[in-house]
Amino acid sequence: VRDEFRSQMILPLALGADSGRHMGATDAVIPLKSAPERPTVELLATLVRGDSFGRMLQRAGVGSGDAARISELVAGAIPLSDIEPGTQVDIILGRRPQPGASRPLDSLSFRARFDLELAISRAGGALALERRPIRVDETPLRIRGTVGGSLYRSARAAGAPATAVQQYLETVGEHLDLDSALRSSDTFDIIISYRRAATGEVQAGRLLYAGIERDGKPRTQLMRWGSEGRFFEASGVGEQRNGLLSPVPGSVSSRYGMRRHPILGYRRMHRGQDYRASYGTPIVAVSDGRVSGAGRMGGCGIAVRLSHGGGLETRYCHMSRLAVRGGQSVRRGQVIGYVGSTGLSTGAHLHYEMYRGGQSVDPASVRYVTRAQLSGEELRAFRASLDKLKTVEPGAALASLAPRETEQAEPEREIEKVANPRKLR
Incomplete structure (x- = not known):
């Protein structure tokens, strides 16, 4: 008996021994038929690209019947396809009606648009939707x-x-x-x-x-x-x-034609235009096209070649890095790479070439930008808008845009407090 009591004393703990005696259950212990559950569960679901609103709800634990009804209510307010991927939905699920059954939805809310929040709650057993417009200021x-x-x-x-x-x-x-x-x-x-x-x-x-x-x-x-x-x-x-756009905002430093090569030391044809530009300056496509080549191209260094249709091609040389890949379609003004000094180059600049029917042509011979002129009533409307x-x-x-009494700022969740700790002074 003494040893049994000794095993439950403080002394064995201090000496590193066991912390007590393990004893089996007696008739005084009443086993639970099922583990108790929380009455409600709060969840945060995120709509991912390629997913549907209903599948997202079911993945979060909403029953199929509730998910279908919620999707129907939301679709009556805005097209479900207009809900942006990444939208987060706050969900509260209630108590299960019976073991194994899905929890019923108590409430749900999310930012449907920049100027609209939708909330769904259960009133008298039925789900109902509430529109909560958000005041938006559009001062430029x-x-x-x-x-x-x-x-x-x-x-x-x-x-x-x-x-x-x-x-x-x-x-x-x-x-x-x-x-x-x-x-x-x-x-x-x-x-x-x-x-x-x-x-x-x-x-x-x-x-x-x-x-x-x-x-x-x-x-x-x-x-x-x-x-x-x-x-x-x-x-x-x-x-x-x-x-056609200019590929970089810099000025032309060397034009198309015969010249003494700064590295090779002899005269040869310079089949393009050189632009002054600092290292890392974005290079843009001069017109819509398709990337027919992207990577290292001999003395051209890291380069991109674009096909614009009608036999017109352009090439952009000596890049520091690429922003496109082969076969990709690009739009006029889209960034395709960044200025560097790779290949046969004495310093950061852009060497720009143009080909028509496979033959190099002087880029300066192609008109870059044609003009349009506003007139009459349209010109007056344009100038009035400009003045305004x-x-x-x-x-x-x-400036501060304080919310009205009916508007509430977005709540800060506990996880956001951990991710963005406030600095103490």
């Missing part, structure tokens, strides 16, 4: 600053999204030589579409306006106009999309 975001040593870095430092800056450089680069026509004291002016919800989320859209000012006076003013989204100058002169757009104050889109 205007960003201004000094060009400085690098237009790209200055615009990014001022808060412009990278995609918007890229669009800005491409747009302005078609009208100005960004290397020689800009001064460090010039002012850049960027306006992009911008949406912010009363619940706190924001969406930055495409470029609406691109401008350069010098000494307080506009140097160039370009605004997106029309259903095709072309940019027009303040005078109403715009570009046509059937022309330029009244937007820089940073006006960032």
Whole structure:
């Protein structure tokens, strides 16, 4: 008896012995027929690409009957195909009616659109849908600053999204030589579409306006106009999309023709144009086409060859890295690679070639951009829209948009608190 009591004392624990005596169940123990379950279960389901809304619900544990009814209710509010992949759905499942049965849905809510939340709850045994509109402000975001040593870095430092800056450089680069026509004291002016919800989320859209000012006076003013989204100058002169773009915003440093090769040391045909551009500058397709080659191409280094149809081909040489693969279709203005100095090259630049029917041609002989001219009522409407757009104050889109009493900010989930810990001061 003494040994039995000793095994349950503190002393054996301190000496590293067993922590007590294991004893079997007696008649005083009443076994449970089933393990108790939580009355409700809270889940977060995510709609993945290629999945259906109903399958996502069933995968989360919603019964097939409830999943079908929920899909029917949601489809009555918005097309199910409009729900973006990655949408997260908050689900609360209730108590099982019997062991082995699916838990019934108590409630469900998700962000159906940027301006709409849908909620489904069970009222009196039946599922009902509630639409919760979200107030959205669409004041464009205007960003201004000094060009400085690098237009790209200055615009990014001022808060412009990278995609918007890229669009800005491409747009302005078609009208100005960004290397020689800009001064460090010039002012850049960027306006992009911008949406912010009363619940706190924001969406930055495409470029609406691109401008350069010098000494307080506009140097160039370009605004997106029309259903095709072309940019027009303040005078109403715009570009046509059937022309060819410049592959990089830099100026031409060496033209097509005979010249002394800087590395080989003798005169030979220079079958292309060289563009000044810093290392890593994005290179874009001059027109729609298909990638007929991508990779190392001898003295051309890392290069991309595009077929544009009608026997027209272009090649882009000395890249630092690729952004496309062979056989891929590309659109006019799409980034296909980045400036480098691979192959027979003395430094970072772009060597650009053009072929027609398999024979090299002078790229300068091909017209890059044709023009369109607004006139009459359309020109007046364009100028009125331009004047209105330029009244937007820089940073006006960032002002506080406090939610109304009927609107609630998106809740912060516990997992988000762990992923984004608040810093203590």
